[in-house]
Amino acid sequence: MLEEAREILQDYFGYPSFREGQEEIIENILAGNNTLGIMPTGGGKSLCFQIPSLCLSGVTLVISPLISLMKDQIDSLSTLGIAATFINSSLTRLEIKERIAKTCEGQYDLLYIAPERLQSKDFISQLQATDISLLAVDESHCISSWGHDFRPSYRLIPKLIASLSKEPIVTAFTATATKEVRADISDLLGIEEENTYVTGFDRPNLKFTSIKGENKKDFIAEYVEINQDDSGIIYAATRKEVEQLTNFLRKKGFSAGKYHAGLSNQERKAVQEEFIFDELKIIVATNAFGMGIDKSNVRYVIHHNLPQTLEDYYQEAGRAGRDGEPSECILLFHPADTRLPKFFIEESNLNPELKRRRYQKLQKMIDYCHTSKCLREFILDYFDDQQSVDGCDNCSNCNDQRELVDITTEAQKILSCVYKTEQRFGVTTVACVLKGSKQKKILNLGFDQLSTYGLLRDHTIKEIKDLINFLIAEGYIQLTKSKYPVTKLTDKAKLVLSGNEQVYYKVRKKIKKITAKNLLFNILREFRSKLAKEEDLPPYVIFHDSTLQEMVQRKPVTKEGMLEVKGVGPVKFKRYGKLFLEKIKEFKTREASSQEVATTTDTPSHLISYNLLQEGKSLSKIADLRDLALTTIQSHLVRSLQEGFGLDVDRFISQEEKELIRKKIKEVGAERLKPLKEILPDEISYFQIKLVLATEGEE
Numbered sequence: 092m093l094e095e096a097r098e099i100l101q102d103y104f105g106y107p108s109f110r111e112g113q114e115e116i117i118e119n120i121l122a123g124n125n126t127l128g129i130m131p132t133g134g135g136k137s138l139c140f141q142i143p144s145l146c147l148s149g150v151t152l153v154i155s156p157l158i159s160l161m162k163d164q165i166d167s168l169s170t171l172g173i174a175a176t177f178i179n180s181s182l183t184r185l186e187i188k189e190r191i192a193k194t195c196e197g198q199y200d201l202l203y204i205a206p207e208r209l210q211s212k213d214f215i216s217q218l219q220a221t222d223i224s225l226l227a228v229d230e231s232h233c234i235s236s237w238g239h240d241f242r243p244s245y246r247l248i249p250k251l252i253a254s255l256s257k258e259p260i261v262t263a264f265t266a267t268a269t270k271e272v273r274a275d276i277s278d279l280l281g282i283e284e285e286n287t288y289v290t291g292f293d294r295p296n297l298k299f300t301s302i303k304g305e306n307k308k309d310f311i312a313e314y315v316e317i318n319q320d321d322s323g324i325i326y327a328a329t330r331k332e333v334e335q336l337t338n339f340l341r342k343k344g345f346s347a348g349k350y351h352a353g354l355s356n357q358e359r360k361a362v363q364e365e366f367i368f369d370e371l372k373i374i375v376a377t378n379a380f381g382m383g384i385d386k387s388n389v390r391y392v393i394h395h396n397l398p399q400t401l402e403d404y405y406q407e408a409g410r411a412g413r414d415g416e417p418s419e420c421i422l423l424f425h426p427a428d429t430r431l432p433k434f435f436i437e438e439s440n441l442n443p444e445l446k447r448r449r450y451q452k453l454q455k456m457i458d459y460c461h462t463s464k465c466l467r468e469f470i471l472d473y474f475d476d477q478q479s480v481d482g483c484d485n486c487s488n489c490n491d492q493r494e495l496v497d498i499t500t501e502a503q504k505i506l507s508c509v510y511k512t513e514q515r516f517g518v519t520t521v522a523c524v525l526k527g528s529k530q531k532k533i534l535n536l537g538f539d540q541l542s543t544y545g546l547l548r549d550h551t552i553k554e555i556k557d558l559i560n561f562l563i564a565e566g567y568i569q570l571t572k573s574k575y576p577v578t579k580l581t582d583k584a585k586l587v588l589s590g591n592e593q594v595y596y597k598v599r600k601k602i603k604k605i606t607a608k609n610l611l612f613n614i615l616r617e618f619r620s621k622l623a624k625e626e627d628l629p630p631y632v633i634f635h636d637s638t639l640q641e642m643v644q645r646k647p648v649t650k651e652g653m654l655e656v657k658g659v660g661p662v663k664f665k666r667y668g669k670l671f672l673e674k675i676k677e678f679k680t681r682e683a684s685s686q687e688v689a690t691t692t693d694t695p696s697h698l699i700s701y702n703l704l705q706e707g708k709s710l711s712k713i714a715d716l717r718d719l720a721l722t723t724i725q726s727h728l729v730r731s732l733q734e735g736f737g738l739d740v741d742r743f744i745s746q747e748e749k750e751l752i753r754k755k756i757k758e759v760g761a762e763r764l765k766p767l768k769e770i771l772p773d774e775i776s777y778f779q780i781k782l783v784l785a786t787e788g789e790e
């Protein structure tokens with residue numbers, strides 16, 4: 092039977108070999124044993140029951156907690172030519188009846204249901220007439236009240252098993268590994284210890300980074316700008332923070348969606364779909380978002396706040412890179428962040444012992460932010476995973492490429508200012524004194540008389556605050572826990588003030604793009620989006636990013652070549668692979684003659700960009716398609732405009748911005764752009780100034 096399983100893996104799923112754990116789990120299931128599989132997110136749990144379902148006669152009943160997850164899996168299975176369906180509350184009674192009837196007739200290999208369906212006696216009795224050979228309990232930690240997602244309806248599963256005329260093979264899967272949860276699953280579902288398989292928890296394609304002392308918003312803005320073609324999730328602790336961060340990103344011109352429990356079901360569903368369908372790249376969310384998000388091409392997960400436990404963190408961060416492609420998990424830390432989770436624990440109804448355990452878990456999470464050890468090793472140790480990952484070379488500690496800058500003098504100025512303001516004021520006041528601010532509050536307090544007044548006048552207030560925050564993160568300054576936290580010096584600060592310790596600021600290297608630009612990849616991705624829209628499927632259901640990447644590397648031009656690409660089986664080849672093969676062939680022909688085209692084409696480069704814009708493509712898309720920098724495309728458009736080609740300038744600039752630029756042109760002239768740019772707000776770009784200059788006299 093295992094041979095058959097291998098054939099199915101290749102013929103249906105297009106994968107040449109099993110991943111760690113899959114083969115053992117499948118073999119054990121096919122031998123008729125109840126089985127529990129504990130694998131990390133993205134480890135490939137679904138295949139562990141989908142393949143046996145095709146080997147065994149009868150139907151496999153899959154219990155899955157979320158409607159969105161079900162639909163996604165059914166869509167994926169259908170593209171592979173596997174007969175599967177689901178029953179949940181989104182269907183009418185008639186539809187449900189039809190699907191059950193077809194299941195009884197043996198038309199489906201897999202039937203997915205939500206656990207709540209088990210409350211229906213009717214449904215249970217209808218199942219009696221069905222030949223259920225396998226039961227798969229997905230996200231099986233939901234059965235345990237120890238787990239973070241306890242779903243009471245999961246407790247009906249043992250009753251269901253007992254009520255069936257023929258006992259099915261019971262399988263359960265989860266990514267949650269704590270002992271209590273595992274024991275609960277085994278007890279309730281009747282799975283022996285020897286039939287439990289735990290695979291390694293390592294996710295080698297994820298790069299872990301922890302950053303402290305940085306201005307979080309600036310970091311996020313820079314990061315999403317550089318990675319604007321990739322999908323990412325930004326987690327924040329509260330609804331308010333989600334709102335603020337979303338507005339901040341939107342003001343900067345990014346299209347970001349928000350998701351939190353305060354929004355209506357409809358609103359949440361809409362953003363979730365946009366995200367899944369790649370129409371929205373950034374989602375800012377509380378931890379309400381994610382369970383059931385099967386989107387495989389999430390390239391980054393940024394935590395704007397500290398999660399409460401490493402379990403939470405690993406689960407949320409683990410939503411990146413399910414397709415195995417390089418992806419990033421970044422945790423932004425500020426010492427003040429520990430207050431909110433502590434408050435949550437304090438205010439909870441937990442008994443003292445449980446509170447103590449929660450505090451311990453939180454402390455581990457904080458330790459993760461401070462450790463200088465390999466972050467991957469830290470996580471795996473926590474989960475008791477014995478794997479050795481010596482020097483993973485893929486986390487911010489193993490691969491710390493920051494440069495050291497000596498900021499002892501600035502630190503001394505800041506620390507003495509904290510001292511001179513009698514350790515009674517917050518970060519902003521200290522920063523204002525150092526800046527030499529003439530604010531009423533500062534003058535009234537007589538702080539303009541302090542020797543530290545204006546010592547950092549060459550820095551902006553923001554820069555000074557960032558430095559203070561860095562000194563807080565490094566433990567030179569402490570913030571009190573009061574409502575209005577004030578700055579206090581620590582013992583470490585005294586060493587700096589007495590000249591016995593140097594302070595180094597680590598300057599982060601420029602953020603790098605996660606996915607390198609590649610023209611063919613972009614063409615294939617664009618084509619996939621088009622197909623996905625036509626078929627109303629999430630793009631990654633057609634092919635994963637990893638499959639597209641492999642196509643780009645191999646550039647197959649024959650059917651056989653295409654079938655060697657992981658993720659392309661015969662059925663998918665027929666349905667989509669053929670079309671992608673054509674695209675690759677087209678690309679190769681064009682590539683071969685590109686030299687020729689370049690010399691014989693009549694269309695100048697700037698007009699090619701212009702034409703693409705007129706076709707409705709965005710600037711970043713054009714930059715991608717042409718493999719040119721965004722600024723180059725912008726200069727192409729300005730040139731087209733100067734040459735008299737009409738352009739809808741209002742897409743790039745508002746009326747107020749135009750007026751402001753015109754006003755400033757009157758003040759300083761337009762002979763040189765730099766002085767003009769300098770007296771305009773930072774948000775106004777050179778591109779916008781040039782657009783106004785190019786349209787001068789038109790309005």
Ligand code: ADP
Nearest residue numbers: 106108109110131132133134135136137138413
């Ligand atoms: P999980 O449910 O464990 O989070 P999935 O079952 O969704 O993970 O699998 C994650 C990804 O890995 C999917 O894109 C799946 O197609 C892919 N995958 C699973 N098994 C294999 C395999 N043996 N070889 C290559 N890719 C695989």
